[in-house]
Structure formats: structure tokens, C-alpha cells
Amino acid sequence: MEKIEFDYPAAKRRITKRAHVGVVGSGDLEILLEPSTTEGAHVSITTSVNGFRDTWKSVFDRFFSKFDGATSIQINDAGATPGSVLLRLEQAVEVIEQ
């Protein structure tokens, strides 16, 4: 099990809602997305698959290149693919932008 953290200080847009999507099932993940308590966005990942920090970084670099919400994102992951991660992130964003 590995814990990974990232910061995206440029993501400053104020967010008022929170979202929870997904399940910690094989090949899936859960995301808790909330307004950030500090400036910028913070990502905290707990994953059952070790050694993929770079992959997570590129997923989130990509995500935050289009999304600028000041959010605190917590992820509990059980081996989701980058595609699934982005899908779940999009679902979470859809909930807060409703």
C-alpha cells in the first residue's frame, strides 16, 4: 500500500460543494472531493498498487490542466486504470458543478 500526495497551487477557483463517487473494489476507486481548506488544490492518494507515482502525477497534471477548482481530493484506490481514474474525477466534477 502506498500513500501519494500532490499540490496544485494554481487551482484557485472557489468551490462550494462536495462530491463522493466510486467504490474501493477491484479495478475501481473512490473519490472524496471537497472545497480546499488552504489555497490551491491538494490531492491525497492511498493505493493498493505500489510504484505508480509518475502515472498518478500525469493523470492529475492532465486533470488540473482543465480544472481549476480549489479542492481537496482524497482517493482510495484498488488498482484502477488511469482512464477509470479520469472518468471518476469527471463524475465528481459533474456533481459539484451541478
Add this chain to the structure above:
Amino acid sequence: MSESTFVPSFVNRRSFIELDGRARAQSLLDEGTGKELVGPFDRIESPWLPMQDAVPQADDGCIVMKGRTAGNPAVVISLEGAFQGGSIGEVSGAKMTAALDLATRDSSAGISTAAVLLLETGGVRLQEANLGLAAIAEVIASILSLRQHAPVITVVAGTVGCFGGMSLAAGVSSYVVMTREARLGLNGPEVIEQESGIEEFDASDRALIWAVHGGEQRVGMGLADALVEDSIDEIASVVRRYVLAGKPAQHRSEQVPLYRERIAALDTSKQIDPLTLREQWVLRDSQGGAR
């Protein structure tokens, strides 16, 4: 000239099984009445899983939603089958017991509060062993307390089914609702094969599995109350019906003389044909069935 087009019901039927635990819970409460308690954002996770390099889930695989069903106060407790096989750990078990006890408190004070249990579970979470087992004993106790005042309705929809210690929770419930896909039993086929050999139970024999544990068999032999399609509307409708019916005159698990007699009458010299139990226990029963 207009022509009515026949649309088979399954075309419009929305699958209950395809919903995750949270969505299942929501689907059974009256619109706008559901409030999740001790939800993921409260972050009460398993203290024991991270010690074993297992990723926890923020709600520990148990969703508690308070609201109304058919206008009546109700709490839905839903196990997430995709997380650790829906198994019971310290936290998920504690959430179930707490919700049942609070429903009992309200019911004793005159506000009858039914509980709906969505059981997709293999039983005790092995990584929490004795705390999972203790929690299940406490869940059973709390169901037995609540059902004196208000109905406890168990729904087993699949695909995990309801096995292990939690099958006793189903057994003490007021009503049990099952789909055909669902299975209910104390020990699953793999466990029987492991413990007693492949002759006793071939876990790869799917027809045998559903013949013994499947929803159609359990309802057919009188050990469950309603067989439903995998349909959100139908399941919600049946649950509402049981909430409105209230607690039954006698619970199945109280009918000891009846079941002692049935077990004594079994021919154990060979394996028991499940279909004959439908015959003997329900179809022929002049007393009006197993309820």
C-alpha cells in the same frame, strides 16, 4: 390511426443489481427524504485494514440512510458488496447496530421505524476476524430488539448474496426479499467443498448452487417471503408493502416446533433434493405456508 406498441417490461426495467450500495439505499426511500448518516465524509474507516496494507473505504462498506418509505419513518442499511466482498468489519458492523438501536429507540417511544437491510455479504471480514464476528452477534441482537416493535426487511439481490454470520441476520428478519440471481445460506459452495470435499458440494456446479441457495428455491421452500425481478420499481414496491404490513404475528425464527418436525422428517441417507422441500414444506402445508 395510432397503434399501441408492445414494449416488454424488461426493456424499461431498471436494474437494482447494477446499482452500487448507496444508490440501492436511495432507491428505497421516498424521494427527497434520504439523509446519509456517518457517511464517507465523516471518514470513520477501518482501523485494522491499513495495518495489513489493505486500502480502506471511507464508509467502511456500509451505508446508513435515514428517511421515509411509503410515508413511514425508516432506515436503510446497505452493504457495498464490491468492497471486501461486503464483509463485516468493526466499523461496518457498528454502523448497522447503531442504526438498528436508534430505530428501536424511536420505535419504543411510539415512532415506529422500520429497518431495511440490503445484505450483499460473505460474512465476517477475515482481516478483522473476532471484531467482525462480535459485530455480527451484536447486529443479530439488535435486529431481535427492533423487530419486537417494527418490521426488519432483508433484501438479498445479488451478485454477492448473503452468506456467513450475516445469514443469521436474514434468518431473524421479519421478511426476506430475494431475486432469482441472489443466494442465501450459511456456508457458500467453496467453503463446503473445502471443508467437506467435492463430493459433498462441487463449487463449480452452478446449477447445484442456485438449486440449493438461489432465491427461487429459498422462496419456494418457504425460507424467504418474496421472489422479485431485478427491478428497482418492483423491489421498492415490495419493500413498501412490508413496511406498511408491519411486524408479522410470528417470526420464522420463532417457529421452532414446525422446523424441528421438518428436520426430523428428512431422509438423510442421501442428499436432499431441494425441489422435494418445496413440495413438503410449502405446497402441501395445509396450515397456510411457512409464515
Add this chain to the structure above:
Amino acid sequence: MSEYVGLRGRAWFRTLTGNDQPRTGDPGSVLTADGQVGRETAVFLCVVPNPDSRFPCARDGQVGLEEAYALANRIRETIDDDRDKPKPEKRPIIAIIDVKSQAYGRREETAGIFLAAAAAADAYASARMAGHPVISLVAGHAFSGGFLTHGYQANRILAFDDSGVTIHAMHKEAAARITRRSVSDLERLGHQIAPMSYDVRDYAKLGTLHKLLYVNNPIEPTESEVFEVKQAIADAIADARTGAEDLGNRLNSPAAKETRKASRTVRALMEKQWVTV
């Protein structure tokens, strides 16, 4: 370890009641007898191995269909007989536990052993809720479905403190296979993680046990040891009578306040968030 399963249960049942035969109509695996505890009569129940069982998978001390319904019947009989007695006079029910497991068989699954187990748990809980003090004495093994059926609904649980006593959800070998670990790894894990331990002293840390009892030779206890055990049962009965008829005491024990913090947090938070109606 496992060669004594069932022996310790029978030995203690005989020691405490002077009896070791099933009552008429009960299977050979279920022993029921009255026994004196302090100044009152208690009903003792025990499940023991029965090699002549009609059910091939229930011959080694497993709790099967006949066992579960026989227990339920004897308990309900006790409740009925004492129905008109005031609470302080309702007879205590003492479950002596030394069971290998639940019965793992196709006949059992076909005939609905889940309901049989539920019926026994229901009966024990009903007795407790009616005011009968229900005490469990774990004399040997208490596993999984067997323990849920026979003993886990008690007001107070006592256990002997020795390596022949194991309370757990699954036997080591099976648990090792399923979690893909070696048995020694599992044992090691149990030392770090109390709920996974096979050691009854670690089980005691969980807070559900009322008392650990020290007996030098559990198969052949001395007279004074038997006296002490009877006293411990009497004390547990008295303690049960001062408390509530639910299982709330399990979370309020000193050990539970240490080891089951998450359970207590859940209860407090849910009560806070609960909406009536």
C-alpha cells in the same frame, strides 16, 4: 490442539451438572441438564460430538440442524416454564461451549441451516430479553457460526485462560489458505492485530469477555477449581442481573474503550446525526 474439541465441553458439563446424557427427544449431541449455581437452579446446555448423528457432516462436535433446533427448543421451554415468574426468579441459562464450527454440508444448506442457527440465536436472545441471565462458558473452541448459534447472545461470557481455548471466525488452516498466507504468518499477524489473534488473552482485549478463568488442568479440574468456576458463574449471573438485557455492556467495558474506539465513535456520531422522523 484440535483432538480435544468437544471433550472439554462434555467434561465441564458433567462436572457442573453431574449429568452427561441428552434428554429424551434430543439428538446425542445436545446435552441439557439442571445444575445448582449458588442457591438457584440453572439450565445448562452443551453441544458435544455425536458420531452417530443422522447428518454425516455433524458428527465431530459441529453445530448442525438438529443441534440448533434442539437448543432453541430447550431454551424456549425454559422461557415458557418461567413465564409467570418474577424476573429475579427466572432461571439462568448457562451455555458450555466447545464446538468445532458450524456443520459444513449440502444437506445442511439445502434444509436451511442458516435459519436453524438463527432460531437458536433468537431463542438465546429472547431468554436474555425476558430477563433470564444467559452466561456462556467457553471451555474449548468457539468458532464462527457455531458460536453465533450457541453462546454469543449471552449477557456475560467467561472463558478458560489456556491454549486449548480458541475463539475465532475461521480455523487457522482455512484462514491461511483464503488470505494466502502461511499459518505462522497468520499467527505473527495475530500478535500485532488483536482481533485476528487465536490467543484467548488477545480476545480478552476486545472487551466482550467478562472474565478469564485460570484452571491448571481443564480436563481434570480439582475440587477447589470447580468451586471457583461455579463461583465465577454465580458472580456473572449476579452481574448480569444488575445490568441491561441488551449487549450494550460489551462496548462499555474498560478493554472495549481501548480496542473498540471506532465502534464507540460510530455510535456517538450516529446518535448525534440521527433524525427522528
